[in-house]
Amino acid sequence: MRPNVGPKLVCFCLLLLAAVQVGLARGLDRDLPGARDPADMGRFAESVIIGYRVEDGQSTRVPLGPWVAGRSKGEWKKSLEVAGRRTRILxxxxxxxxxxxxMEYYRDALGRAGYETLYACVGEDECGTSVAHFYSDAAQGKGLTDSYLLKRAFSGDSAKDPWMLVGERRSDGAEAHLFVFGAYQDNYADSGAGERVAVFVEGVDAARSAAAPAGDVIDAQELARLTTEEGHAVLYAIGFEPERATLLPDSGAQLEAMARMLSESPDLSVYIVGHTDNQGDLDGNLDLSRRRATEVVQALILNYGIPGERLTPRGVASLAPVATNATPEGRARNRRIELVPR
Incomplete structure (x- = not known):
């Protein structure tokens, strides 16, 4: 006998399905925490970053020709191998x-940012049949796979109206490449991410491959003078991995000088304040600056025995710049740790 499904049960099931769909889409209306646009390159208006990865010292291939189907998913007809600090954004x-x-927006944006176009194509006739397979082919190493949602971007053959832009910028011996791919796609992992255009951006900056602290070490005596006479000390010899709160090994000398100064001034308590540039989302930068300050505090406690009650981490993101954020040099000055008496 066919069961009698009452209207209340049907209504409950519909509400449950709606709740699941809303839950899947939650978070797609704002940037992933800590994500930011490439340096000197903005984004299309009201677009949102849902995938983000920065890795130093990476090698990858950028296309200089169409995608050619092969025995596996395919490969680029012509490509260029580049290495450096790699950023991937979805x-x-x-x-x-x-x-x-x-596509027209990004074509203009590359020109404004000083990139020379190395390759451009529109549609599968120019870019290659099933060109979006480059994203899902693990051998290409381009796809963002942190979640099923990110894996299913450009999934299967659902990507329509594809286009690609590849640019190169050279300045003062430095070299940067940018690969931009866009297509209308239907991400069946989440209805909120499907039936709309998605854009994949891969940037490789050779000049920024070797991450290192950006300034000289300030010794304990000078730290004591600065905190007493000027009310704070700006520390550029403490560095972090790009977009992360992981201290670089070369930061040890400055941490040791801080610990010596604090040991010689046992009554002094301080704020450790993290600062960022203005690239990316403010909330993400606030979180990153706080985590970086906390990382410094933890290093002083665990490695140098400074009592935790004397150290208070704070993060203010880009809210207290010391230089313009319109240039790479200015942004580098704004990314810093400060020591402030409490």
Whole structure:
């Protein structure tokens, strides 16, 4: 006998399905915490970063020709191997915007940022049949796979109206490459991410491959003078991995000088204040600056025996700049740790 399903049960099931769909889409209306746009490159208006990864000392291939189907998923007909600090970003574009409109924005943005176009294509006839397979082919090493949502971007053959742009920028011996791919796609891992244009950006900056602290070590005596006479000490010899709160090994000399100064001034308690540039989301930068300050506090406690009650971490992101954020040099000055008497 067929069971009698009452209207209340049907209504409950519909509400449950709606709740699941809302839960899946939650978080797609704001940037991933800590994510930021590439330096000197903005984003299409009202787009959102849902995938983000920065890795130093990486080698990858950028396409200089179309995607050619092979026995596996395929490969680029022509490509260039580049190495350095690699950033991968996945953007969701507003639903009302078409793929070609986004392409025109990025074409202009590359030019404004000083990139020379090495390769450009529009549609599968130019870019290659099933060109989006480069993203899901593990051998290419480009896809963001932290979650099923990110894996299913450009999934299967659902990507339509694809385009690619590849640019190169050389300045003062430094070299940077940017690969941008966009397509209308249907991400079936989450309806909130499907039936809209997505854009994958991969940037490789050879000049920023070797991460290192950006300034000279301030010794204990000078730290004591600065905190007493000027009310704070700006520390550029403490460095972190790009976009992370992991201290670089070369930061040890400055940490040791801080610990010596604090040991010689046993009555002094301080704020350890983290600062960032203004690239990316303010909330993400606030979190990053706080975590970096906390990392310094933990190093002073665990490695040098400074009592934790004398150290208070704070993060203010880009809210107290000491230079313009319009240039790479200015942004480098704004990324710092400060020591402030409490």
């Amino acid at each position: 953007y969701l574009i507003p639903r009302t915007v078409g793929s070609r409109e986004v």
